[in-house]
Amino acid sequence: MTAMDVTMPLDPLKLRADFPILSTIVHGDKPLVYLDNAATTQRPHQVIQSLVDTYEKHYANVHRGVHWLSDRSTDLYEGAREKVRSFINAQHRHEVIFTSGATAAINLVAHGWGDSQVQSGDELLVTVMEHHSNIVPWHQLAERTGCVVKFLPINDGGELLLDELDDLLTERTRLVALTSVSNVLGTINPLPLIIEKVHQAGALVLVDASQSVPHMTTNVRSLNVDFIAFSGHKMLGPSGVGVLYGREHLLDSMRPFMGGGSMIRRVSLDGFEPAELPAKLEAGTPPIVPAIGLGAAIEYLTSIGMDQISRYERLLSKRAHEILEDIGDIRFLGPSPDQKAGIVSFVIDGIHAHDVAQLCDRHGVAIRAGHHCAMPLHKRLGVIASNRASFYFYNTLEEVNRLGDAVRKTKDVFRRRRPAREKRQAKDDNR
Amino acid sequence: MHDEEEIYLDHVLDHYEDPYHRGRCSQATHRHEDDNPLCGDVIQVELTIDDQGNICEAWFDGDGCCISQASASMLMKSIEGKTIDEVREFSAEQMLDLFQARLTPNRQKCCLLSWRVVQSALYSSDHGELQKGTSS
Numbered sequence: 001m002t003a004m005d006v007t008m009p010l011d012p013l014k015l016r017a018d019f020p021i022l023s024t025i026v027h028g029d030k031p032l033v034y035l036d037n038a039a040t041t042q043r044p045h046q047v048i049q050s051l052v053d054t055y056e057k058h059y060a061n062v063h064r065g066v067h068w069l070s071d072r073s074t075d076l077y078e079g080a081r082e083k084v085r086s087f088i089n090a091q092h093r094h095e096v097i098f099t100s101g102a103t104a105a106i107n108l109v110a111h112g113w114g115d116s117q118v119q120s121g122d123e124l125l126v127t128v129m130e131h132h133s134n135i136v137p138w139h140q141l142a143e144r145t146g147c148v149v150k151f152l153p154i155n156d157g158g159e160l161l162l163d164e165l166d167d168l169l170t171e172r173t174r175l176v177a178l179t180s181v182s183n184v185l186g187t188i189n190p191l192p193l194i195i196e197k198v199h200q201a202g203a204l205v206l207v208d209a210s211q212s213v214p215h216m217t218t219n220v221r222s223l224n225v226d227f228i229a230f231s232g233h234k235m236l237g238p239s240g241v242g243v244l245y246g247r248e249h250l251l252d253s254m255r256p257f258m259g260g261g262s263m264i265r266r267v268s269l270d271g272f273e274p275a276e277l278p279a280k281l282e283a284g285t286p287p288i289v290p291a292i293g294l295g296a297a298i299e300y301l302t303s304i305g306m307d308q309i310s311r312y313e314r315l316l317s318k319r320a321h322e323i324l325e326d327i328g329d330i331r332f333l334g335p336s337p338d339q340k341a342g343i344v345s346f347v348i349d350g351i352h353a354h355d356v357a358q359l360c361d362r363h364g365v366a367i368r369a370g371h372h373c374a375m376p377l378h379k380r381l382g383v384i385a386s387n388r389a390s391f392y393f394y395n396t397l398e399e400v401n402r403l404g405d406a407v408r409k410t411k412d413v414f415r416r417r418r419p420a421r422e423k424r425q426a427k428d429d430n431r
Numbered sequence: 432m433h434d435e436e437e438i439y440l441d442h443v444l445d446h447y448e449d450p451y452h453r454g455r456c457s458q459a460t461h462r463h464e465d466d467n468p469l470c471g472d473v474i475q476v477e478l479t480i481d482d483q484g485n486i487c488e489a490w491f492d493g494d495g496c497c498i499s500q501a502s503a504s505m506l507m508k509s510i511e512g513k514t515i516d517e518v519r520e521f522s523a524e525q526m527l528d529l530f531q532a533r534l535t536p537n538r539q540k541c542c543l544l545s546w547r548v549v550q551s552a553l554y555s556s557d558h559g560e561l562q563k564g565t566s567s
Contacts, residue, residue, distance in 0.1 A: 025487050352496035354541065358438060370470055384471030384494075413439055 008315075009308040016394045018044035030364030033399045033406075038343055038390030039368060040184050040233045043297070044171060047236055048297035053160070054289050057122045062288055063262060063279065076081065077288050080295030081278070087298045089219040090245055094277040097244040102210045102301035103133040105244035106177070106230035107283060109206055111255035113227075118174050120146030124174040125168055127152040128380050129161055131183050135207040137178060144314075147174070154380065158185035158334040165194065169201035176205050178230075180212035183422075184372045185334030186317065186343030187428070188212075195224055204250070210234055215341055216310040219372075220245055232290060236297035241290035244281070251277050258283035274287065275288050309393045313342030316391040316400055320344045323404035327411065333386055342391035344371075348407070353385035353415050359410040360387075365403050436531045439468035439497065448495045450504035464553035467544055472499035476507075476548045484515040489549075491552075496541055502530050503545035515553055521546075 016022050021042045024032040034042060035411040054076065062077045099105040118124070118361075124138050128151050138149050142235045150168055154160050160178075176198045181188050193206050206227040209218060213228075214235030220228060227250065231239040246254075256263050256274050258285035265273040276282045286374070318337040324330050324346060333345040348356055357369035368388040371378045378384065389403055456477035464475040472495025479488040482534060489507040509529055510518050526546040527539060534542055 061553075208443075352470075354496040354538070355439075358538070375468075 002064070002170070003019070009311040010393055012312070012394055012396045014398075015044075015304065019045065019394055020045060020048075022134055022394060024383065026364050027362060030362075033363075033365040033395075033402050035365060035367050035389040035391065035395065035399070035403060037392040037395075038234070038372075038388065040239070041311055041392050042216065042235055042242065042333070042394070043236050043238070043293075046300050047293050047296045051238060051289055051293045054292050059289065061285055068161055073288060076292045076295075077286070080291045083295040084243055084297045087302065088213065088243075088245055089216070089221050091221060092248055095248055095251060097246070097281045098280050099229075099242045099244055100240055100287060101233070101242035102208060102229040102231040103242070105135075105242050106134055106206065106208065107137045108244055108257050109227050109229075109246070109254075109309050110141045111257040112281065113250065114141040114175075115146075116255045117253070118147045121172060122174045123145040123147050123170060123172040125152055125173055125198075125373070126150070127178045128154050128188075129158070129160070129182045129185060129187065129374065129377050130177070130179055131346055132375070134177050134179060134206075134382075135376065141268070143161055147407070148172075151174075151376075152165050154377075156186075156381075158182065160189055160194075161186075162190070162193070165197055171197065171202070173198075173201055173203040175400050176203055177208070178205075179208040179210075180344070181341045182334065182374075182377075183211050183343065184345050184386065185378055186340030188339065188341055191223055191225070196308065200225070208410060211343070212342065217306040226250055230296065232294040235294075236300055237294035238290040240296050241287040243294075248277070248365060252280065254281065256280050256283065260284045262286070298392075304393060310341070311394055312389050313391050314338070314340075317342050319397055319400045320389055320391075320403060323400060324407060327404065327408055329406075329411070333381055333383065343388065344386040344390070345384055345386045347386050348411065351410065353387045354409050355414075356387050356407070359413060360406040362408065363402065363406040365406040369375055435539070438534065438538070440532050443497065443501045443530070443532055443543065446501035446504040448489075448562070451508040451562055452490045453492060453504065455492065456488050458488070459490075461552045461555045463548050463555050465544065465548045465551065467495075467499070467540055470496065470499075470541065472496060472541055472543045473540065474499065474503050474543055474548045475550045477501075478549075480515060480553075485516065486510050486513055486518065491548075493545075493547060495544075496537055498530075498534070498541040499544050502542040505529055506545045506549060510549065512538055513563065519553060 015159045019042050026032050039405040048285055058076055059395045061071045061075040064070055076188050081093050081096050085093045118300055124147055126135055126149055128136055130217050142149050152168055180191055204226040209228040209230045213230040226247055233239040262279050263275055263283040265275045321337040331347045334340055353369040356365050360367050370385050372388055456479055458479045459477035460480050463562040466473040474491060474493040475488045478486055480486055489511050491503040491507050523543055525542055530542050
């Protein structure tokens with residue numbers, strides 16, 4: 001054991017054993033190094049088994065039948081809702097709405113709250129660092145209502161320019177929609193400060209918590225937030241389930257966005273009467289099994305401890321920064337490692353992000369390349385595409401070393417043959 | 432690493448490092464430019480086509496990954512001396528064959544960008560302003 005291991009907040013090797021996919025061998029003989037966790041995480045066998053158990057033993061439609069199996073399925077589904085409630089410390093279970101994912105949750109607010117309560121000339125404030133899923137629904141709301149979408153800018157280090165918040169918040173601001181942690185920069189936004197200011201200005205706050213709920217403690221009540229949205233598949237859960245949390249009175253005030261089964265109290269030929277929360281906002285057969293799987297994922301995460309997870313991931317980020325900095329010719333996007341989550345995005349001078357990711361893949365190292373669904377952010381940073389390594393608690397320092405090796409070898413491929421552009425530039429300069 | 436999975440083959444890197452006809456074409460009769468917004472690759476193609484429909488010169492410029500730029504270089508070399516009709520018949524599959532290295536569907540888009548731009552350039556108006564694609 002090295003000195004570093006002694007201070008480890010958790011034991012990744014022990015936890016890795018729960019994840020069958022992490023022992024995959026790729027390209028013949030390369031152990032997979034999975035560093036694309038901000039896109040989606042992998043699942044432990046406990047979560048996979050909960051899905052199998054549900055389908056094999058407990059599955060029927062929920063809130064429908066009076067038969068035994070339907071009761072059993074309903075108990076498990078509502079039990080999962082209680083696990084989510086407790087995990088984010090919401091006051092009421094019916095403040096947890098199951099959706100198909102964070103995107104659906106944000107769209108649900110844009111339609112259910114926005115369409116009925118935002119008018120022409122009203123303002124929404126969004127930040128430049130948002131994922132497209134927290135930009136496009138607001139552009140669409142603006143198209144429908146005539147409201148105005150304003151953007152809170154960032155500095156070159158990838159942090160929000162909070163000084164501009166006071167000027168951007170006006171009497172017409174109805175909602176501020178921002179991410180808790182940037183999916184590209186890893187920046188952890190100072191939510192308590194922002195939420196207080198927004199509330200003082202009389203507006204609501206929606207937090208896209210997709211990159212924070214899986215990695216750190218979430219407490220919606222101490223945060224005093226109005227809405228949060230997150231996805232199950234980024235926190236060991238199945239794809240196809242996500243959560244919208246909203247304050248009871250806000251969810252109550254929302255128009256049911258989708259009509260259908262479950263969301264009604266009664267239907268006649270003349271119209272319908274909506275059901276109570278949470279059913280009112282969960283039309284149709286919900287993602288029963290994925291929600292139960294998310295409940296199992298929450299149990300697993302709780303058994304490790306969210307504070308342990310965030311402390312450990314910061315160690316990985318820090319090591320990645322050190323290793324990549326040593327290699328050189330690398331520009332990091334976002335703040336320094338002690339101020340960000342387990343996300344390290346970078347650009348290598350003279351090598352396109354897709355070539356970097358492709359060449360890293362040859363060594364079994366899976367990283368992301370592209371704009372990571374944040375085109376406005378990349379434009380602001382003056383970068384067309386970047387590479388991103390994003391960690392979870394099951395990644396090891398050894399894997400971070402392997403990222404470094406892969407990046408070093410990638411640079412070697414192009415170093416032997418200087419990129420065309422540089423060569424042309426040299427030719428031009430000599431003229 | 433299996434050889435059949437290798438993308439960055441010598442001839443690919445050769446074209447990337449020392450591209451054929453990268454730059455502007457002084458006597459261009461046909462031009463087009465387009466990009467892959469997903470990865471930001473941009474390719475601009477300029478062609479000189481004579482009255483008999485022969486492609487006398489083909490030049491490209493652009494920015495992007497190794498695959499998009501190397502494939503454009505290969506395509507310029509390949510279409511010079513051919514007729515408009517021959518190039519119109521040159522299919523996407525043939526473009527991927529020309530590139531040789533096997534590509535996953537995601538990277539095929541990089542390789543096919545220049546092919547797409549050339550096909551559009553053939554339809555651009557003579558001496559017209561640079562036509563910019565709007566497709567994604």
